[in-house]
Amino acid sequence: MKVSFLFCLAIFWIADCSDIHAQIYGSNTFEFQYGNLPFEEDTDLTTSYDLLNLYYDQGNISAYGRFEQFLTPHESRNYFKLTQKRLQYEDDHFEVKVGNFYKTIGRGLLLRSYEIPGSVYEDNFYRTRYAFNRDQEGISLGYSSDHIEIVALHAKPLFNPLPPNFEPDSLRRPDLVEAIEASIILTKDLTVGGAYMRSSSDTDANSYREFGSFILNANLPFQLQLYSEYAFETDVSLFGFNPEDSYALYTGLNYYYGSFGLSAEYKNYNSFKIGSGFNDPPSLIKEHTYPVLNRSTHVLNTSNETGFQVEAFYHFEGGHSLTANVTAARNEVFNVNHYREYFVEGLYQYNEFLSVKSFIDYAIDELKQEDNRWSLGLITEKSFNHEWSLTADLQYQTYKQTSFAQQSENYYGAISFSMFPSLTISAIAEASTDLLLTDNPRTFEVEENTRSWFGGNIRYKINYTHTLDIFAGQRRGGPACTSGICYEILDFEGVEIRFSTRF
Amino acid sequence: MRYLPFLISLSIALLFFKTPGYAQVSVGDEAPDFTYSSLSGIEISLSDYKGKVVYIFFYGAGCPHCKENGPITEHDIYQLFKNNDNFVALGLDTWNYSRSANQNFQAVTGISYPLLLSARQSMLDYYGNTTSYDRSVVISKEGTVAYKGTNFVFADTAEVTDTIEESLSEVVTSSEGPTTIPDRLSLSQNYPNPFNPATTIRYTLQKPGRVALKIYNILGAEVATLVDGWQSAGSKTLRWDATSPSGNAPPSGIYIYQLTTADQQITKKMILLK
Known part of the structure; x- marks a missing residue:
């Protein structure tokens, strides 16, 4: 807390010395919930969460602070904290950051940081809401030139x-990472790089694991683009790929010709969970925005996973497009599990006011015990003179849940009405027969009745800097994946109001 | 500065806002008892196993980490000790998921020891609020906490098995006298067995020294050398992917693996099936 106080004093001091070119700006998100988490004892869920980002810029120097506050009737869940703070110097070549920052080494094989914008995370165990990110706290130095x-x-x-x-706060950052990454731009078509990283855990601060990484980025003839990274623990034989070694190999090849594009990616990861899991190698799984497919995404297992992904697309004249994707993954951690997915998506632009998008997907996910999973969707959008539009979204999914020898079905339907540019109103209905969703954890007897969710959203952009979102009804939770980061969203029923401001 | 009063208010509020902490048990403390329903509907209490060494896997039935690490608890921990009458393993679902979700978790992980439902309170009793899933705890025969993991299960398996071995040897000592203390050099049966294409071999050294672990075919010809050198004391795990030094894959059949130290030798058989 003293650190937070001193940080604020530092901001005041800098602000006090500011000249006419300095500026303070920021954003604030306030969210209020009144309702309930289905199947939970606490049926009176009233929470408020606020996130305030403050920025101060003066020439090459900037300061940043993030404050978060969460309030409920349960004192043990409440907090008000300065959760991020940063002082930064940046010019054309040098960058110095002290405090909280986001740095990724290579493609994230060794170290990855992220923030899911706008997400407010709540864990079913702690029942505390907070911004979902993985930053680093410490110091980073950067230098860049043409080469x-x-x-x-x-x-x-x-x-x-x-x-x-969480107390003690130190357990939220149990690992120490020291890393250096260098990229040499040899020509405009060829960049090579390397990284060295060592990490230790607070539980054994004198014991380090050391890693190296080779990175290659090349534009090849015939409009091919190659990216590859091989990361390894330094005590293994290079490119040995032995089962007892810790390594991660990722390579991708892209090809574009006119309206046609093709990408192929390959991964081979083994025993590559570092520390508390601060690295996130690329998962190479098609990440869908369609709800029935996004929830079904395969979650990468860095203990052992090999696989590939191939995607092709073609943009036709008139705005039509066709995309096809094939994904395969294999895990071997005592048991061998396969994941395979075949996906085709088409967009037909009937005219500038009417479009139809559809997809079909087939998958086998042995780790989730889902066999012969078929997913279908049809989304139609009708615009009326570009002033308002109507969207209907229908999706269906069925699979055999092999742990119960049961055929499960998921239904999703949504209808949205938008008035440009400020108002969107939508209604969503969902249903599922999946036992993992229908069964009530508070009863020993398994409940098999179809479960349904009904909810509605209103988004009103009051002006350029203020937006109001209101949700009412029931929201289906489950896994969600954004930019390769997967996390669990809790079910919710009630009213949720979010007010976002920029200033 | 028009924002100064606002910033000053923020920092003063930060100074005075406190959140309460939680109590938790430490190694050597009496293990908090619990009673939960198992997947099959049987009520199981920790106190039922007084006098036995108990391994507890705290998991969340919906937690991807736990689905990855569940097989490790089964193969690297439970399978090693399950034939010892003084050993019990229990899984506790701390996410309070449904019975169906736990059945799915059992199917996905292949765990064969009992899984107990709606056990969130025990996570708080043992760890306060310091974690919510994926931890190992070992309870001694006296009912005290002998080991409390502070990392994901995959990261401290060796410490867990060492603690269980040590605790089990104390069980034997107290019931049968010091003359029956087993030799700590041990070579476990490989797993899986029969196997294809790879198998795991585990052994424990009671003291540091030169060690060799070699694989022979049924005719006595050496097929592979997995270890030949100096090793520290403790539990070791090796994996053989059924290849010879030349890289050739040996044929199906019975193979012998032999652990040799300066003063002892242990031999076991395994079957490669193609």
Whole structure:
């Protein structure tokens, strides 16, 4: 807390010395919930959550602070904290950051940071809401020129399953990471790089694991683009790929010709969970925005996973497009599990006012015990003179849940009405026969009745800087994946109001 | 600065806002008792196993980490000790998921020891609020906490098995006298067995020294050397992917694996099936 206070004093001091070119700006998100989490004892859920980002810029120097507050009737869940703070210097070549920052080494094989914008995370165990991110706290130095880019850091990544009110706070950052990454731009078509990283855990601060990484980025003939990274623990035989070694190989090849595009990616990861899991190698799984498919996404297992993804697309004249994707993954952690997915999506632009999008997807997911999973969807959007539009979204999914020898079905239907540019009103209905969703954890007897969810959203952009979102009804939870980061969203029923401001 | 009063208010509020902490048990403390329903509907209490060594896997039935690590608890921990009458393993679902979700978790992980439902309170009793899933705890025969993991299960398996071995040897000592203390050099049966294409071999050294672990075919010809050198004391795990040094895959059949130290030798058989 003293650190937070001193940080604020530092901001005041800088602000007090500011000249006419300095500025303070920021954003605020306030969210109020009144309702209930289905199947939970606490049926009177009243919470308020506020997130305030404050920025101060003066020339090459900037300061940043993030405050979060969560209030409920349960004192143990409440907090008000300065959850991020940063002082930064940046010019054309150098960058210095002290405090909380986001740095990724290579493609994230060794270290990855992220923030899911606008997400408010709530864990079913802690029942505390907070911004979902994985930052690092420490110091980072960067240098860049036309021919070289160097990043070095000494920092502690956030272990984000623990909420901000967690005591002791040190357990939220149990790992120390020291890394340096250098990229040399040899030609405009060829960049090579390397990284060294060592990490230790607070439980054994004198014991380090050391890693290296080779990175290649090349534009090849015939409009081919190649990206590859091989990361490894330094005590293994290079490119040995032995079962007892810790390594991660990722490579991708892209090809574009006119309206046609093709990408192929390959991964081979083994024993590559580092520390508390602060690295996130690319998952190479098609990430869908369609709700029935997004929830079904395969979650990467860095203990052992090999696989590939191939995607092709073609944009036709008139705005039509066709996309096809094939994904395969294999895990072997005592048991061998396969994941395979075949996906085709088409967009037909009937005219500038009417479009139809549809998809069909077939998958086998042995790890989730889902066999012969078929998913279908049809989304139609009708615009009326570009002043208002109507969207209907219908999706269906069925699979055999092999742990219960049961055929499960998921239904999704939504209808949205938009008045440009400020108002969107939508209604969503969902239903499922999946036992994992229908069964009530508070009863020993298994409940098999179809479960349904009905809800409605209103989004009103009051002006350029203020937006109001209101949700009422029931929201179906489950896994959600954004930019390769997967997390669990809790079910909710009630009213939720969010007010977002920029200033 | 028009924002100064606002910033000053923020920092003063930060100074005075406190959140309460939680109590938790430490190694050596009496293990908090619990009673929960198992997947099959049987009520199981920790106190039922007084006098036995108990391994507890705290998991969340919906937690991806736990689905990854569940097989490790089964194969690297439970399978090693399950034939010992003084050993019990229990899984506790701390996410309070449904019975169906736990059946799915059992199917996905292949765990064969009892899984207990709606056990969130025990996570708080043992860990306060310091974690919500994926931890190992070992309870001694006296009912005290002998080991409390502070990392994901995959990261401290060796410490867990060492603690269980140590606790089990104390069980034997108290009931049968010091002359029956087993030799700590041990070579476990490989798993899986029969196997294809790879199998795991585990052994424990009671003291550091030169060690060799070799694989022979039924005719006595050496097929592979998995270890030949100096090793520290403790539990070791090796994996053989059924290849010889030349890289050739040996044929199906019975193979012998032999652990040799300066003063002892243990031999076991395994079957490669193609």
